[in-house]
Amino acid sequence: MQVQEDAVSDVVKRLRRAEGQIRGVIAMLEAGRDCADVVTQLAAVSRALDKAGFKVIASGLEQCMSGEGEERAADLAKMEKLFLSLA
Template sequence: MTTQPATAADSTALVLNRLRRAQGQLAGVITMIESGRECRDVVTQLAAVSHALHRAGFKIVAAQLRQCVLDEQDSACGDRLSEEELEKLFLTLA
C-alpha cells in the first residue's frame, strides 16, 4: 500500500484537528481546576495540552519544509523560509 504525499490542505486540516483537540483538553483542565480536582490529574491533563500544541507547531514547520522542498523544484516560491528561519522555528518549539 502506497501513501500519497500530504497536500497543504491535508496539513492544515491535521493542524486544525490537533488545535481543536488541545482546545477541548484545555477546557477540561479549566473545569478540573474549578471543580477542585487533584493536582496530579490537572498537571497530567495540562501536559497533554502542551504536547498537543507542540505537535501542531511541529506539523506547521514540517509542512513549510515540505513546501520549500517542492518549491525548490518549481522555483516559484515567494515566501520561502531560509534554513536559519526554519531552524529558529524548530528551536522555538523545543
C-alpha cells in the same frame, strides 16, 4: 510560505482537540481536582500543541526543500529558528 492544504486540516483537528483539553483543565481546576491530575492533562495539552506546531513546521520544511541556493538556505534558517522556538 504557507501551510500545505492537507496539513491545515490535521493541524486544525489537533488544535480543536487541545482547545477541548484546555476547557477540561479549567473545569478540573474549578472543581478542585487533584494537582497531579491537572498536571497530567496540562502535559497532554502541551503534547497536542507540540504536535500541531511540528506539523506546521514539517509542512514548511517540505516547501523549503524545493527551493534552491540562497533562497533555500534562508528558508531553512528561518524554519530552524521557528522549530527551536517550539522547544
